[in-house]
Amino acid sequence: MTDHSRIGEVLSTLDEELPRALDRLVEFLRIPSISTDPAYKGEVRRAAEWLCAELTSLGFEAGLRDTPGHPMVVAHSPKGTRRPLLFYGHYDVQPVDPLDLWERPPFEPQIEDTPQGKVIRGRGASDDKGQLMTFVEAFRAWKAVHGSLPSDLVLLFEGEEESGSPSLRPFLRENAEELRAGVAMICDTGLYADGRPAITTQLRGLYGDEIVLRAADRDLHSGSFGGLAANPIQVLVDALSTIKDATGRVTLPGFYDGVEELSGELRADWDALGFDPGEFLSRVGLKHPIGEQGRTGLEMVWNRPTFEINGITGGYTGDGFKTVLPAEARAKVSFRLTGAQDPERIREAFRAHIRAHVPADCTVEFHGHGASPASRMDISDPAFTAAKAALSQEWGREAAYIGAGGSIPIAGDFKEILGMDSMLIGFARDDDRIHSPNEKYDLDSFAKGARSWARILAALG
Amino acid sequence: MTDHSRIGEVLSTLDEELPRALDRLVEFLRIPSISTDPAYKGEVRRAAEWLCAELTSLGFEAGLRDTPGHPMVVAHSPKGTRRPLLFYGHYDVQPVDPLDLWERPPFEPQIEDTPQGKVIRGRGASDDKGQLMTFVEAFRAWKAVHGSLPSDLVLLFEGEEESGSPSLRPFLRENAEELRAGVAMICDTGLYADGRPAITTQLRGLYGDEIVLRAADRDLHSGSFGGLAANPIQVLVDALSTIKDATGRVTLPGFYDGVEELSGELRADWDALGFDPGEFLSRVGLKHPIGEQGRTGLEMVWNRPTFEINGITGGYTGDGFKTVLPAEARAKVSFRLTGAQDPERIREAFRAHIRAHVPADCTVEFHGHGASPASRMDISDPAFTAAKAALSQEWGREAAYIGAGGSIPIAGDFKEILGMDSMLIGFARDDDRIHSPNEKYDLDSFAKGARSWARILAALG
The missing domain is CATH 3.40.630.10 (Zn peptidases)
Structure with missing residues (x-):
């Protein structure tokens, strides 16, 4: 001793x-x-x-x-x-x-x-x-x-x-x-x-994924094909917008399996920190927490899982305008994980969700970027x-x-x-x-x- | 004579x-x-x-x-x-x-x-x-x-x-x-x-618009802010995904005002063309028309209005991965118009729809790109x-x-x-x-x- x-x-x-x-x-x-x-x-x-x-x-x-x-x-x-x-x-x-x-x-x-x-x-x-x-x-x-x-x-x-x-x-x-x-x-x-x-x-853990959605084999003119041909940006947007509901909860089946409520001891420590989400956000030009309803600010960032779109691109993004129906659209997304959430099961649920939104003649490819509980x-x-x-x-x-x-x-x-x-x-x-x-x-x-x-x-x- | x-x-x-x-x-x-x-x-x-x-x-x-x-x-x-x-x-x-x-x-x-x-x-x-x-x-x-x-x-x-x-x-x-x-x-x-x-x-006529959606005053780390701070890509995706319903119809109020059904004479001429949408799409690597239910292929491309996302960008889109909550997201969209649809009214309805999706502390800017009936x-x-x-x-x-x-x-x-x-x-x-x-x-x-x-x-x- x-x-x-x-x-x-x-x-x-x-x-x-x-x-x-x-x-x-x-x-x-x-x-x-x-x-x-x-x-x-x-x-x-x-x-x-x-x-x-x-x-x-x-x-x-x-x-x-x-x-x-x-x-x-x-x-x-x-x-x-x-x-x-x-x-x-x-x-x-x-x-x-x-x-x-x-x-x-x-x-x-x-x-x-x-x-x-x-x-x-x-x-x-x-x-x-x-x-x-x-x-x-x-x-x-x-x-x-x-x-x-x-x-x-x-x-x-x-x-x-x-x-x-x-x-x-x-x-x-x-x-x-x-x-x-x-x-x-x-x-x-x-x-x-x-x-x-x-x-x-x-x-929090992390599961990251990249989606590559392909439709036609070339960029199309929206005058000739608009209304008839699949637009991979729209497919992507529709698939991504349904991952969270209006209350901020992730809708993937089984997503919250393993997520745990805060223990009394930790909740007391966290409450004592006096975290003010409005003040915290004001430092970056925001005011209103946008997370799950009924959660404190620290729960949102430390103890609740999230879904975020980290990057998205498709079609014409330069100056001016181009009425293109693009061949491809891409997004990089990530989930922050808490408790005992299993990144592998979340990967499966996420990819199944995206695939269910992809029309028959479009294809989707995934590139996983790390999975840690x-x-x-x-x-x-x-x-x-x-x-x-x-x-x-x-x-x-x-x-x-x-x-x-x-x-x-x-x-x-x-x-x-x-x-x-x-x-x-x-x-x-x-x-x-x-x-x-x-x-x-x-x-x-x-x-x-x-x-x-x-x-x-x-x-x- | x-x-x-x-x-x-x-x-x-x-x-x-x-x-x-x-x-x-x-x-x-x-x-x-x-x-x-x-x-x-x-x-x-x-x-x-x-x-x-x-x-x-x-x-x-x-x-x-x-x-x-x-x-x-x-x-x-x-x-x-x-x-x-x-x-x-x-x-x-x-x-x-x-x-x-x-x-x-x-x-x-x-x-x-x-x-x-x-x-x-x-x-x-x-x-x-x-x-x-x-x-x-x-x-x-x-x-x-x-x-x-x-x-x-x-x-x-x-x-x-x-x-x-x-x-x-x-x-x-x-x-x-x-x-x-x-x-x-x-x-x-x-x-x-x-x-x-x-x-x-x-x-068809055309109404084009560009949306610039801004949230925080800088790019944020999704570990520190994810779950709490607004993600402009998500806001944009949610707003864009609700413009069309599951049957392919545009949901903006008054959007179909002025759209006309095909006259018997034109319908006869168009039918006589023997247009095969599957064959047409097969030339660009697609098969399935994705337009409004209950419309022929030629109606979809010639006589029905559309909404298309022509370009979208936000966050990190380079190689690899970056768990960023971006400050900004952008999309370029266009509507093809038919009949007597009024581009000005559609502009108003579209912008009102987007604004209704923007949280209190985010801002949206529009850049119109042409409006022709x-x-x-x-x-x-x-x-x-x-x-x-x-x-x-x-x-x-x-x-x-x-x-x-x-x-x-x-x-x-x-x-x-x-x-x-x-x-x-x-x-x-x-x-x-x-x-x-x-x-x-x-x-x-x-x-x-x-x-x-x-x-x-x-x-x-």
Whole structure:
């Protein structure tokens, strides 16, 4: 068992070491590890090597593990009797274009004073190098105080997160025994909107599909054929408009199988967030929630499944006008999934619905784009309660269990391949401009983030 | 009164003169009068001058009339006591690209033997120089036999038909007194599909509109906003899918006001055409007519109004997938109109329907693209009966009154601005490849076309 009295020393060490920790982060951020651009392949590897050297210096048994893409960094602390914990982050970053919108070079990070406090600005500061280093600095301070690392830690740092993680699932499968832990810590998320610390305990799943509907073997003139020949845009529009009813519910048979109502505990946490959907929408020029009747705003985005048309195209879309009956129309659609909804069954129901709308001499083709179920963590695991308490203590306000409307595929992958739940805890803020020019990370997020992990390590000890 | 016995002489003259007539047509076709390309401005004018000289040599009082675009050629035969007839054609041609698909230079026409008979091949051979010259050769032969032109002819040959006729309506308005006649002859159409001579007596009108639907002030992530924020594609799809019901009828209030059932006479003619919608559709890879229940194929394309979505776009339409909730979605739609349907009322009903589907915080913008009512000729005018009989005699088979599913704006313009009906009579064939490489016109169409006009002139004398 960890000596709880020493957490104070670990936190003091973190505070004292903050300037050095920032120097290290700056050094890490100076490596342009843009994973999606082959021109930066060497730099991505250099970032992995930098990280590996840091971890080795702390006493981890760390190494680069080659994949068909960029390497994984895997590290282990000494074996012991703790419940193993896996820490996941990524060391690659997004491209920087448009470069001319950056106020300073994206890979020459610096500390800036802003009206909202000090920030470190540069590509990757928040997503995800700054967050990843909150782990590393917590381990370092722990080592400094205790003389040794916490035992039974597994670190997995990926270099392809910003380019679709093509190697991740095969790597998890091939190294399942080595990587499996009691629970995973994922640092790729943020504080709740108002700065409240939060643990994301459920994420919606996703099923995406593309429909290609073909009618005549060429574009037709609507004067010669209009009224007689099938118009694939009309067929598509009719098929898509019947997927939701007037109350916003999806009409596909069996669609709601597995969808679960919110538990009392989560509902209380979510209600306490004081989410105002009108205010939320007003930031993007809207006012009125358009989701299912009788649901709160947070239910709509976190706990209810959706159907969305993400793209549609057909016929003449240029300037002016062309009275064409097109040969083809296309749509990209996606379903956000919750609870135990089965993406495969939804795929079947969706495709059957579309096919039922397609006239005899039209054809339809589907191109699936991913199918992942929703992730729901088991919050009865005492690790969740302990982490939540640690976060509340560090930030001086009650931490909340929250949901996420989007998918974080890694959480689903850990569940599916390694059979473990994830705690998604991060300290990014809504205004961090991740993926955009002038990305930043608050020094407060960095400092209190590292302190949070130290407390969580102690609490789970 | 014309001496009817001399029509035989006129026809013989046409037959004897055919080689010279073809030489003239070749000369005319050698002028690259591409109206849409400013580089050919001088050539367009040269074609007008060539035509004007031909007409003057026949005894017409002919002249070029300048417009903001290309000139009109207007010619008059001597005043007399006939009911005035206006003849309309156009001397400009389509561009020739893709040039590499032409088997010979498009402006070096020649007579070719084909398995289907002799043709003259070159840009404009069918559309519309060849057809226009069927008028001119008929006048020439008439003059040769009678010593003078038929009286009371007005010729209007346009040089902007292939570039949208921007000067036509103003020109008609400014010269209405001069151009108004009892009936107009328009030579810009074809034989019926099987080669039967035909007079087009009704054309569908058109109302086009573009819808721009806007929701949020930026593209949104469907994970963060899906289920809560309005999706303009869904709004658009829902609005468009309710414009037609399951039987193919348009649901807009008052939409069918003014639509007329086919008269017994037209129905008999149309039935006699033996139109097989399945066969017609099979040429473009379809089989099943998709129009209003209980209507014949020809009714669907000629006598029933339609609603068509001609183009739609919104969200992400590139390769791969993007879970975006777009800020905007657009559609271009058109209605083909029949009978006395009023485009303005249909515009109002359509826009009211769309607006009723738009949620409070979305906006919709419309961009109208033309509104023209259907054209229906008064076939109780004896000129129609006479022309139909003349055509039947020349072609050795019963001529038919037919409809057209598309608009020929000139017919509507003549009706609206000059108050006169048009007889649309032409000799083009479906395989003439107008607007495409290797355009041709059958010598048979040219020779019998000129003979047809001679007969019609005699019959209307």
